[in-house]
Amino acid sequence: MSDGNRFLLSAQSINKSFGPRSARRQVLFDVSADVRPGECLAVIGGSGSGKSTLTRIMLGLESADSGTVTYGGQSIAGGRRSPGVQALRRESGLVFQDPFSSLDPRWRVAQSVAEPLVLQRHDLGKAEIAERVAAALTMVGLEPATFLNRYPVDLSGGQAQRVVIARAIINEPKVILADEPMSAIDVAARIQILDTFAAIRETRRETALIMVSHDLGVVQHIADRILVLHDGRVEEEGSTAEVLGSPQSDYTRQLIEAASL
Template identity: 55%
Template structure:
C-alpha cells in the first residue's frame, strides 16, 4: 500500500452528490443515491460491493462515459461535463484503463509491442515522440508490468496466458505515464497463480510510479486487501462505508461489509480477506 491517503494528497478525480436513475426518474431504478468519492495522487481506492451495487455505473460516470442526473465530477480540478469539457479532455489524455478480460481488450492481430505502443502512437505528434522513443517507452512499460521485453514484445495475445495478457494490458495502460489508472475487476478472469503475477505487476507499478492514482473496481477482497489504501463499500447505490483498507477489512462498521467479508472468507471462495 502507498504512503498516505487521498485526503493528504492532491485530489486527482472527484465525484460529489452523484445521483443516477435508469428507466426514467418516475418509477425508475435508482442506481446511485447522493454518492461522493475522491481519489488522491498516488492512492489506490477500491470500489467494493456486490452485483448491482452501483460500482460500474459510478466508474462510468467518473470517467465521463455515462450521464448523471445530479451531482458533479471533476478531474484535476476541471469539470468533467461532456466530451467538450476541459476535465473530460484531460481525463482522456491522462488516464489508462485495464479491463476484466485481457483477451477481449487486446487486438489479436497486434503483438505486445504494437498494443502497448498504441497510446503513444495516437498522440506521437502532440508528445513529440519518434519511433525510437515510442519503442523505448513501450519496452520499459512491459518491464514495469513484470514481462521481459525481449521475450514478450513480439508475442500475440494467443501466445500468452491470461496473466501474461493482463500484464500486457497493464503495460499499455501505463505507457503514457497516466495520472490515473482505472482497473475494472482486473483479476476476476484469472486463476490464482496468474493473480499473484498481476498483483506483483501492480506492486511494481506503484513503486516506480508513486504519483499515479489507481481506481480499482473489485468484488475480490483478497485483491483489495493487497492493493487498496482506502475502500468505498457500495450497496444498492449508496455508500455503506468508507475508510482505510486495513480498518474496513479488520473492523467493518456496518452489517453489509461484514457480510461481504464473511462471504469472501467462506470455504472455496477466491476472495479471502483473511
Template identity: 35%
Template sequence: MQPASDGALLQVERLSRTFGHGRHLVRAVDEVSFEMQPGEIACVVGESGSGKSTLAMVLLRLIPPTGGRIVFGGRDVTYLRRRAELRAYWRDVQAVFQDPFSSFNQFMTVERVLGRTLGLEERRLSRQERAERMAWALERVGLDPKGVLGKYSHELSGGERQRVMIARALVVRPRLLVADEPTTMVDASSRATILNLLLDLREQYGMSILFITHDVSLATYVSDTLLVMYQGRIVERGDVERVTKQPEHPYTRRLFADAFTFARRG
C-alpha cells in the same frame, strides 16, 4: 460531501447514473461521493450488481453521468465533449478491465495495441520514442519487449495478456489507473503477479489506483482506503484497518462475515 482535501487528485461529488425511466428506472450509481489523493490506492468493493463497473465507466467518461460532478486535478471533467479534451483526460486516467481476452483486439499485435494508446500523446512521437516508451512499459510489467511485441492475443497466456493491458495503460504514464476486476479471469499465480505489480507501480511512480473488486480479501490486501458499494451507493468508507475491524454498516458486516465464513470452509 466534505470539502476536498488540499491537493486531492480526484473528487467525486454526488455522482449518479440511471438507466430506464418511470417504474423501470434503475439507479446504477446513486449520488456517490469520495475523493482520492495522489499515490493512494482506493478500493470499491461490493457484490455483483452493486454498481461498481458502472461507476468505473462513468469515471472514465465512457458513459455520461446523469447527475453530480467529477473533478480531476482541480478541473471539472464531468461533461467534457471535445475530442482533444477527452484525449487529454485519457492520458491522465487509464483503465484495465477484467477480461484481457475481449480487451485485446485479436487482429492486433502487442506493438499495435500499445501504439494506438500512444496516439493519445499531445505531440507525435518519433519512431525511436515510441519504441523506447513501449519497451519501458513492457519491462515495467515484467515482459520482454523483443519476445512479445510481435505477438497476437492468442499467442499469450491469460496472465501475459493482462500484463500487456497494464502496459498499454502505463505507456502514456497516467496519474490514475482504474483497475476493474483485473484479476478475475487469470489463474492464481498470475493473480498474485498482477496484484504485486499494481502495488509496485504505486511505490515506484506514485500512481493512484482505483481498484474495483467483489473479493473482500483482495480489497484488504491492496488498498489504503475501502469504499463499500451497495445498490449503487457508497454505504461505508474508511481506512482498511478501521473498516475491517469496526464495520459500521450492516451490509459491510455481512460482506465481511460471508467472506470469512467462505475462507474458513475453503
C-alpha cells in the same frame, strides 16, 4: 468529503438510472467518492451494487443523471471538448476484466502497447516509442524480446492482462481505473497481476489507482482506502485497516465473513 486542493479525482452526489422512462431503475443514489494523487481507492460491494457504474462515471466513460465530477479541479462536464475531459483522457489508463476484449486480435503486442503514445504523443519518434514500450512490458514482468511480436491468441489470460496494464501505464497516467482486473484469470496469474500493480505504485508514486474488486484478499494488500457500495448507496468508507478491521455496518461484516478474512 471533497476538497479540490487535495483530491485528484472527485465525484460528488452522483445519481444514475438506466432503462426506458416507463421502467427506469436507479443504480446510484447520491454517491460521492474521491481519490488523491498516489492513493489506491478500492470500491467494493456485491454484484449490482453500482461499483462499475460509479467508476465509469468518474473516468468520464458514462454520464451521471446529476452530480459533479472534477479532475484536477476541472469539471468533466461539457462533452469531449471540455478541458477537464480532455485532460482526464490524456492522463488516465484503463484496465478491465477481460483482457482479450481490450486487445485487437490483429495487432501484435508491440502495436497494442504503443497505441496511446501513437495517438497522443506526436512528438515521439519510432525509436523512443519502441523504447517506452519495452520499458512498460518490463515493468509488468514481461520480457520484451519474448512478447513484442506475439498476438493476443499467443498469450495466457495473465499475460494478456499484463499487456493491457502495460498499455495503460505507457503514457505515465495520473490515474488508473482497474475494474475487476483479476477475476477472469487463474490464481497464479492473479498474484502476478497484484505484484504488477504493487510495482507500479512503488515506482510511480503520484499515480492514483481506483480498483473495483470483489476479492477482499486483493483489496487488503493493495488499497489505502475502501468505499463500500450496497444497492447503489455508500455503506461506509475509510482506511483499509478501519473498514476491514472494524467494519461499521452489518453488510460490510458479511462481505468480510464471506471472504474469510
